[in-house]
Amino acid sequence: MRKILAIAASALLATSAAQAAETVVWWDFLGGGDGVRMKQMIADFNEGHEGEIEIDGTTLDWGVPFYTKVQTSVAVGEAPDIMTYHASRIPLAIKQGLLQEITDEDWQTMGLGEEDFADSIWDGVSADGKQYGVPLDTHPIVLYYNKDVLAEAGLLDENGQPKGLDSREGFNATLQALKDAESVKFPLASVTADGNFMFRTIYSLMGQQDGELMTDGEFLVGDNAEKLENALSVLQQWTNEGLQSTYTDYPATVALFTSGEAAMMINGVWEVPTMVDLHKEGKLFEWGAVELPVIFDHPATYSDSHVFAIPKGNDMSEEKRAAVLEVMSWMSKNSLFWATAGHIPANSNITAMDEYKAMEPNSTYSSLTANMIYDPKTPLAGVAGPIFDVMSTYFVPTLNGEMDPEEAVSEIQYELNDM
């Protein structure tokens, strides 16, 4: 009896597959303002491929929950056909055996290749000369600012950008002037309660001194420890002088800025849609976003990429795989709309378009693509990964003035090397 049922079921499946469009099961972790844009893109794709390919999308919880679910689903063979991934987590994913390689043939089918992406982005999806994902974007952190408040305090230059972005003294002076003007509660809104988030800022400041987190498998070698200490000292100074918000978690940081209680904010480009939407509804002041100030030697900004990846652990038919490649190719070639989510499209043909260059504030900060630094390439790195986790523990007490930067660095060194 069971056999008959099985045959009937498979026959049913086979016929429905032949008749209906190829369904591509899609998982992403895009729950914010960018998620709304992605749903729009999925809808557009489905409309353009009616009767051929249909994306069946699900949005899951960002971070550890998402990556845990991927791992378990691959193990039991229930993985989706396509998923979003962070480039920084690719080394770990390879170690866990989660991803299928994107072969040269695949790239040809998609009509994409190395020449379509910036080197740092291409490098982010590569390991041992193989590629494991199709980059969609790069999403650095930027400095948001309230034009109204800064203009009032006379702190905008002739380009309408904040003064003092070129040096530590200059930026401190701008912050101090905002504090003295007393028109806001905090000159800078900073996610000081969340060490995970602050990793991005602190790693950027390390990058500005050419600091390396990991050298040949060892952590904070040589003067890199000192560079980390310098980075922490800057942020602690801002706290000690009352220039930034303390013990502020992520949602509160955004709220401090959008409510006008903080004049500036360091946050990811993914908050751009929040600002755009609020501004459109007339609920937000005039605002802008620029590359992070140069506190040390030269500009550098931490960034990560959203990429599309094909998980292992599902027996994909040829047709299905072709459909998945079509999805990835289409998304990359139509990622101009994705830029409205604040992200910088990874496909350099898109960023070269005139329409992109006319987009604000994207084009103002897109100069930073030349100065991006990525996570060290190790299975220990990546958003919500072990390095993130260890460092974040000591960031919170340090940034809020409970712990000396020096002590924090020695603790971080001890724990990183103990992993």
Add this chain to the structure above:
Amino acid sequence: MLRNAKRETLIAYILIAPFVAIYGLIFVYPTIDLFFLSFQDAPLIGPGEFAGTENYERLPRDRRFGTAFWNTAYFVALTVIPGTLVALAISMGVTRLSGRVQALVLSLFFLPYILPVSVVFRLWDWTLNFQFGIAMHLLDIFGLDRIPIFKTTTWFMPAVAFVTIWWTCGFSILLFLAGLRAIPKEIYEAAALDNTSRWRMFRHVTWPLLWPVTGLVLTIQLILQLKIFDQVYLFSQGGRPNDNLVMVYYIFQRAFVNNQGGRAAAIAVVLFIMVIIISVLNFQLMRFSERRK
């Protein structure tokens, strides 16, 4: 009627077979597997290599394990006995009311218990958030400094313990109320005739007769609080989770963040043994004090 003992035994076995099978499959087998896993250098999913007792040997010098261990002990100390006393006090009060008023007051105290933990978290986060919490505005009014309650190690555990007692004491109150109602009125009447003071009445009538219920509440609380995870996880999100680690959280972190199934299993085994030892001790202690009476 003649009974076929053999047949009855067989039927009994058949009837309990489904339960035994499921119990074996989803409890006994994974538990045994956990012990094996704890001796391996294994990832979260997939096979690992035998590593001897290394996973255990590193625990004493593992700082995070120390943090998790002492935080769990601290949390148990902050919740089990205080929570039981609070529930007892409230139920003593509620029992003196009657009719609709009693039902109303009881349901007010019971209400938090039916909330899911995520709602509890939201409520208290809104209340105590450093930048926007309602309580912080109160502090401002009185000219006091704001306190980042869930962001510093000093305040974190006491605050989570307080929230936990607020959240879970409704159930203990119900148990105590049932216990109080089971004490015969005559005993109180007799005591009243002898002009016994309120305190003596409590000390010599209510407390000893309520002891079985108190023991039950203490045991339930103890086991529940040793396994604390949800509240700590939620309240330390976006804060400093590693300073607020508790045992179950640490198991989660090793397994799901660091992808070290073997090390996570070793910690789980330690927690398992801890719970067994403490429960047995607790049970023996209860029996001992019972016998003394």
